Amino acid sequence: GAVVSQHPSWVICKSGTSVKIECRSLDFQATTMFWYRQFPKQSLMLMATSNEGSKATYEQGVEKDKFLINHASLTLSTLTVTSAHPEDSSFYICSARLLSGRNEKLFFGSGTQLSVL
């Protein structure tokens, strides 16, 4: 199947610093990518929809100034957690949409575990 690469797989940072997470579709072009957040033993919560060449669409309750999303190319979307605080510690996962004729599938990255000290 299609491959979505997410980097880094884990990161530890100090409170107040910013962290950038990359999501790449390796063997297909993705005009749409999605960013999720997952707390331990819980489901995935959609944070935002990232569209290539345009502004991201954020879900209700997600601060767009804190979680900056950039989708500058058809294979790369980035999520920057600005001025991170301990409550931002979580597992962040991206997914990329693959369109093939009438079919579409979402492929997920392997996730990034963020720990803010």
Added chain:
Amino acid sequence: QQQVKQSPQSLIVQKGGISIINCAYENTAFDYFPWYQQFPGKGPALLIAIRPDVSEKKEGRFTISFNKSAKQFSLHIMDSQPGDSATYFCAASMRVGNEKLTFGTGTRLTIIP
């Protein structure tokens, strides 16, 4: 109306048995129903998916049963193996104009020898 309810929260099945996970939805506009498998520390991987124009889809040991009138769908894992131990999420989305997936709450499946 956007919720997808999933049960059970956890499930223990003996090796070789059948694992069954159920999901129910409210939004009749949903028309795409995938199941994802997630191992600890990893992102979800698409397992199998169904659209409402069929009542069942089978891929290897995995089968989705879909009941449109009841707005329910389920995942059956035949001949369950220890390697199937993972968390399983059902999801739903509207294909046209909105590809956002709404996930169920997850089922932690443990296959015991």
